[in-house]
Amino acid sequence: GIQVEQSPPDLILQEGANSTLRCNFSDSVNNLQWFHQNPWGQLINLFYIPSGTKQNGRLSATTVATERYSLLYISSSQTTDSGVYFCAVPSGGYNKLIFGAGTRLAVHP
C-alpha cells in the first residue's frame, strides 16, 4: 500500500520563527490533507491540497503531485501552533486515509 513519510519528526522553534514541514508519499494521489492535532487532542483540518499552493493566514501549503511531496509552511510561529502536524492521503477508490507519523512541533515564547 501507499507509504507516507513526514519530516522532521520533531521541531522546536522560538516564537516568531518560520518552519517548513515535509510530507512524501510513495504513489500518485488525487487528494492530500494536512491536519493539526492540538495539545487537547483535537484533529483540525488545515488544508485540502491535491496539487498547487494554498494559503490561510500564516500557514500555506504546496503539493507537487508529480514529485510526490507536499510542504506545509508556518510563518511567524506562535505558541498556539504547538502540537502535531499530520499529512494524509487516500488509499483505494474511496477516502480511506493513510496518515504519516506526524511532525511534533513545540513553539516556545
Add this chain to the structure above:
Amino acid sequence: GAGVSQSPRYKVTKRGQDVALRCDPISGHVSLYWYRQALGQGPEFLTYFNYEAQQDKSGLPNDRFSAERPEGSISTLTIQRTEQRDSAMYRCASSFQGGATDTQYFGPGTRLTVL
C-alpha cells in the same frame, strides 16, 4: 450538526468489559470512517460506511471489534471483552460523498483506557 461529535469523550473500563463508542457525523454526510490512534502515532483506518452499508472493515484488528450504522447516520463502534492493548484514541470522521477527492472532517475522539 455543525461538526462531528463523539461520545463519550473519555472512557475508562476494566479489562474484559464491553464498550460502545458513538459517532454522530455532520448532517448530510454520506460517508463515515472510524480510525484508531495509538499514543505518538498517526490515526489508522478501522472501517468505512457508505450510508448504512459497511463497505470496508479491513482495519478492524480482530472479531472483538464491530461497527454499525443502521440508519445511515449515527454509528457505534463496539469493542467486546476489552484488553489493555485496546487503549487508544478512537476517532470518527465523515465526508460528504466519500470519494477519494473528498475532504474528511474529524470528531474530537474518544480516549479509551482499559485497566
